[in-house]
Amino acid sequence: MISLNTGICRMLGIEYPIIQAGMAGGPTTAELVAEVSGAGGLGTLGAAYLTPEKLREDISEIRKRTNKPFAVNLFAPGPEDDFSRIDEVKQALKPIYEELAIEEQNGEYRSPDHGEELFRICLELNVPVISTAFVSLAPDDMAKPKAQGVNIIAKETAVSEALEARAAGADAIVAQGSEAGGHRGSFSFDRHPMGAQVGLMALLPQVADAVDVPVIAAGGISDGRGLVAALALGAQAVQVGTRFVAARESGAHTAYKQAIFKSDEESTVVTKSFSGRPARGIKNRFIEQFDSSGTKPLPFPSQNTVTKEIRGAAAKTGNPEFMSLWAGQATRGMTQEEGAAEIVSSMMEQARACMR
Ligand SMILES: Cc1cc2nc3c(=O)[nH]c(=O)nc-3n(C[C@H](O)[C@H](O)[C@H](O)COP(=O)(O)O)c2cc1C
Numbered sequence: 461m462i463s464l465n466t467g468i469c470r471m472l473g474i475e476y477p478i479i480q481a482g483m484a485g486g487p488t489t490a491e492l493v494a495e496v497s498g499a500g501g502l503g504t505l506g507a508a509y510l511t512p513e514k515l516r517e518d519i520s521e522i523r524k525r526t527n528k529p530f531a532v533n534l535f536a537p538g539p540e541d542d543f544s545r546i547d548e549v550k551q552a553l554k555p556i557y558e559e560l561a562i563e564e565q566n567g568e569y570r571s572p573d574h575g576e577e578l579f580r581i582c583l584e585l586n587v588p589v590i591s592t593a594f595v596s597l598a599p600d601d602m603a604k605p606k607a608q609g610v611n612i613i614a615k616e617t618a619v620s621e622a623l624e625a626r627a628a629g630a631d632a633i634v635a636q637g638s639e640a641g642g643h644r645g646s647f648s649f650d651r652h653p654m655g656a657q658v659g660l661m662a663l664l665p666q667v668a669d670a671v672d673v674p675v676i677a678a679g680g681i682s683d684g685r686g687l688v689a690a691l692a693l694g695a696q697a698v699q700v701g702t703r704f705v706a707a708r709e710s711g712a713h714t715a716y717k718q719a720i721f722k723s724d725e726e727s728t729v730v731t732k733s734f735s736g737r738p739a740r741g742i743k744n745r746f747i748e749q750f751d752s753s754g755t756k757p758l759p760f761p762s763q764n765t766v767t768k769e770i771r772g773a774a775a776k777t778g779n780p781e782f783m784s785l786w787a788g789q790a791t792r793g794m795t796q797e798e799g800a801a802e803i804v805s806s807m808m809e810q811a812r813a814c815m816r
Contacts, residue, residue: 462688462691462692463691464476464477464687464691464815465477466696467674467696468632468674468696468697469696469697471611472588472589472611473529473588474497474500474501474502474528475501476501476804477687477691477695477698478496478500478502478687478697478698478807478808479501479502479531479676479697479700480492480496480501480502480503480701480704480800481504481506481533481678481699481700481701482504482506482507482531482532482533482591482593483533483642483701483704483705483786484507484508484533484535485509485786486712486713487712488503488505488506488710488711489518489709489710489711490505490517490518490521490522490525491521492704492707492710492711492800494522494525495525495707495709495799495801496800496801496803497528498525498526499800499801499804500808502529502530502531502589503522503530504533505518505519505522505531505532505533506533507534507578508533508534508535508575509572511574512574512577512578512581515578515581515582516581519581519585529588529589530588530589531587531589531590531591532578532587532591533591533592534575534578534579534582534590534591534592535575535593535594536593536594536596537576537595537601538595539759539761541569541761541762541765542758542759542762543569543758545756546569546758546762546766549755549757549758549766551755552753553766553767555749556746556749556782560773560774560777560779560782561773562769562773569766570765571765579601582610583605583608583610586608588611589610589611589612589613590605590610590611590612590613591612591613592612593643593645594615594643594645594737596614596616596621596624596625596628596630596647597612597614597629598628599628599629602629602630603629606629606631611631611632612631613631613632613633613634613676614628614630614632614633614634615636615645616633616634616636616667617638617655617656617658618648618656618658618663619666619667620648621645621646621647621656622635622667622670623670626672630673631674632673632675633667633674633675634675634676634699635660635663635664635668635675635676635678636663636678636679637658637659637660637661637663637664638659638660638679638730639679639788640660640678640679640680640740640788641701641705641728641786641788642739642740642786643735643737644737644738644739646738653738654730654732654738660678660679660681660690661693664677664690664693664695668694669694674696674697675694676698676699677690677693677698677699678698678699678700678701679789680788681699681700681790682700682702682703682788682790682791682793683793683806683807683810684806684807684808684809684810684811684812684813684814685811685814686698686790687807687810688811688814688815700803700807701786701788702720702787702788702790702791703794703803704803705717705720705787706720706721706798707797707798707800708797708798708800709799709800710800713775713778713783714778715778715779715783716780716783717797718780719744719780719787720742720785720794721795723742723787725789725790725791727742727743728740728741728742728743728787728788728789728791729743731747731750731751732757732763733750733757733763733767734746734763734764734771735757735760735763735764735767735784736758736759736762736764737760737764740787740788741784741786741787742780742785742787744781744782744785745781746781746782746783746784770782771784
């Protein structure tokens with residue numbers, strides 16, 4: 461018998477098995493996180509691109525708005541910058557610089573790296589749950605938060621990655637199917653240059669069979685039917701991203717939300733052109749132009765740093781053709797902004813009806 465009150469609800473101290481994905485880059489405002497947690501789910505602050513000051517400010521704001529548990533999502537330590545092919549990449553971007561009237565940066569590029577400090581702040585402020593994207597944290601890095609009672613959630617796209625994260629000490633595993641919006645959580649790039657592309661329906665039961673900790677399903681889940689299906693396939697909760705990007709409290713640009721409302725299951729592609737790491741987003745002119753230039757993107761995070769001024773200029777004029785419009789494959793039902801708490805309650809209501 462499937463129950464909506466799962467083990468992970470008790471483990472995380474939440475009422476409903478709905479986790480709002482931590483989404484770096486603006487969508488996950490303190491207000492969004494607090495609304496989801498306040499409604500009985502687990503709100504997650506996508507903190508990877510925040511400055512240490514902004515992380516402190518957001519955690520304090522979340523705590524002012526709710527006394528319920530919430531999570532902070534960080535990127536696990538990643539590769540160093542590599543700008544060795546910067547001239548080639550800038551040449552490919554030249555027509556876009558010209559179209560958006562961007563003055564090319566002359567000085568050296570450098571990607572901000574506050575990762576270690578952000579992690580330290582989460583421990584200092586006793587954040588109840590830390591979730592990570594990319595490469596599993598090393599066992600030593602997991603030991604300290606775990607000793608403090610913090611739950612660690614790792615995100616994976618294949619059974620081999622899930623086993624690695626579990627062996628390192630993860631308390632729960634997100635199984636991210638290929639339908640998911642945003643960056644692929646993969647770290648087996650030696651075998652899968654575009655990240656493992658396993659659909660959630662195949663991935664979920666295989667991960668659930670392989671690990672002895674709760675599994676959270678992610679990728680293309682946008683309603684109560686998806687929640688019940690995920691529980692039937694062995695998950696104890698779902699992690700929802702795109703539907704919350706389009707929420708009223710999300711900090712995503714209006715033009716980005718509009719692009720989601722106009723999109724459907726055929727609109728997205730997996731691309732490395734914005735950041736150097738494979739990520740799923742709505743296909744736009746930036747992706748088409750960069751991909752058709754035939755230029756290989758720089759590795760992450762360097763490509764992300766180089767394309768930042770283009771994304772910034774596009775945001776200023778509200779031009780979705782040159783923004784990164786990360787989104788999953790289940791967007792057809794999203795047609796207007798909804799409150800985050802409403803999303804949680806309508807998913808639960810539909811799940812209950814579906815189970816009846
Ligand atoms: C705009 C956006 C940004 C994302 N940023 C992150 C992130 O910073 N860290 C992370 O672990 N996952 C990130 N993801 C992936 C989500 O964790 C989740 O796997 C995905 O959104 C689930 O698929 P869905 O969008 O179809 O619901 C992001 C997803 C989106 C749509």
